[in-house]
Amino acid sequence: MKHQKQTKHWVIHGTGDNCVDKLIRHPHIHEAAKYIRQGEVVSFPTETVYGLGANALSDEATKGIFEAKGRPSDNPLIVHISSVDQLSRVVDNVDDRARTLMNAFWPGPLTIVLEKSEQVCSLVTADLSTVGVRMPDHPVARALIEVAGLPLAAPSANRSGKPSPTSAGHVLHDLDGRIAGVIDGGETGVGVESTVLDITQDIPVILRPGGVTQRELTEVIGQVNVDPALSMSTTEHVSHDFKPISPGMKYKHYAPEGELWVVDNRNGTSKMRAYIKQNITEFKREGSRVGVLTTDDGEQDYTEADLVISLGSREDLHTVARRIYDGLRQMDAAHVDLIFCEGFSTDGIGAAIMNRLLKAAGGRVHDVR
Ligand code: AMP
Ligand code: MG
Numbered sequence: 001m002k003h004q005k006q007t008k009h010w011v012i013h014g015t016g017d018n019c020v021d022k023l024i025r026h027p028h029i030h031e032a033a034k035y036i037r038q039g040e041v042v043s044f045p046t047e048t049v050y051g052l053g054a055n056a057l058s059d060e061a062t063k064g065i066f067e068a069k070g071r072p073s074d075n076p077l078i079v080h081i082s083s084v085d086q087l088s089r090v091v092d093n094v095d096d097r098a099r100t101l102m103n104a105f106w107p108g109p110l111t112i113v114l115e116k117s118e119q120v121c122s123l124v125t126a127d128l129s130t131v132g133v134r135m136p137d138h139p140v141a142r143a144l145i146e147v148a149g150l151p152l153a154a155p156s157a158n159r160s161g162k163p164s165p166t167s168a169g170h171v172l173h174d175l176d177g178r179i180a181g182v183i184d185g186g187e188t189g190v191g192v193e194s195t196v197l198d199i200t201q202d203i204p205v206i207l208r209p210g211g212v213t214q215r216e217l218t219e220v221i222g223q224v225n226v227d228p229a230l231s232m233s234t235t236e237h238v239s240h241d242f243k244p245i246s247p248g249m250k251y252k253h254y255a256p257e258g259e260l261w262v263v264d265n266r267n268g269t270s271k272m273r274a275y276i277k278q279n280i281t282e283f284k285r286e287g288s289r290v291g292v293l294t295t296d297d298g299e300q301d302y303t304e305a306d307l308v309i310s311l312g313s314r315e316d317l318h319t320v321a322r323r324i325y326d327g328l329r330q331m332d333a334a335h336v337d338l339i340f341c342e343g344f345s346t347d348g349i350g351a352a353i354m355n356r357l358l359k360a361a362g363g364r365v366h367d368v369r
Helices: 027-037 059-068 084-089 097-106 139-148 169-177 214-221 268-286 316-332 350-360
Strands: 007-013 044-045 050-055 078-080 108-117 130-134 179-182 193-197 207-209 259-263 289-296 307-310 336-341
Touching: 007 027, 007 169, 027 044, 027 050, 027 179, 044 139, 050 059, 050 139, 050 169, 050 307, 097 108, 097 214, 169 179, 169 316, 207 259, 259 268, 259 350, 268 289, 268 336, 289 316, 307 316, 316 350
Parallel strands: 007 179, 044 179, 078 130, 108 193, 259 336, 289 307, 289 336
Antiparallel strands: 044 050, 108 130, 193 207
């Protein structure tokens, strides 16, 4: 960081009711877009998590994203567009399969990996020949891109390695003084990042599970595979020269300060809870501060823990997804040494929840027999 910045905080109320057409006249959007055009970095809400955007066609501008986040330069950024017209600045060819996916899932939480055009700078794609592109389903995001008149490279607006931000407060906690500003559009809806789908191969491959599920994709384009690296249970065992297709796969991500234990739920919720309670007793005896991430039906179970947070109903994984990063951040705010997080089903959006939890835990799931 060269120098401390005055980070602007632009609040736009009731963004859900605002349409893009109305927002493109909003003075805050214009001011934020001006910063983007000047090569600055601005955070904005999307339907998944808050993004940290800069001009995707400028190396100098995107360098600011890596600096603000402390992100490793071999982890590429997703390029965000507000209309299909902008695609021609990012990719040279859009085949039928890509069009079908765009028609079905855009705007929405699907990132499509395609061969990149010359215009996209090499820093954005970490020197890969491909680029991940997405059209977000949030009026503020699309209005900002529209008014800036540029495709925006935008990763999640957190310090590298930390849980992703689902509110402007989370963004400011991590990046105040390091970015030009944040547009505050309230809490994000999906709560976990987009699904990343590589369609440069014969059979498309999911590189990151997210807001669009494997089943939804299969219904639209037929067979879709999941990258084998995703089912590899540990990131710690990944050797140094392992070269994943999606470079982001090799880093520890989303991690809270406290040590996270994800506890397997496959043999039933009561066994899982008994296991967690026994461990809480042991760690409390050693003097640790302990937190638990559970669901509504488990909130009363952990009387010994220092902090218990419910992520909603166990039957409603969409709410769990929406609250998971805030739950991890609340644990950090309470300075717990150890966090026990109950495991979830990997059905539907559960695949994305468990993927993030596993990464946050450094790949370990505690088995309960
Ligand atoms: P984030 O920006 O934090 O949401 O992470 C973006 C994710 O998309 C990372 O896991 C990247 O590795 C992945 N990604 C972005 N661009 C590409 C690409 N061209 N090929 C493969 N994966 C990509
Ligand atoms: Mg991220």
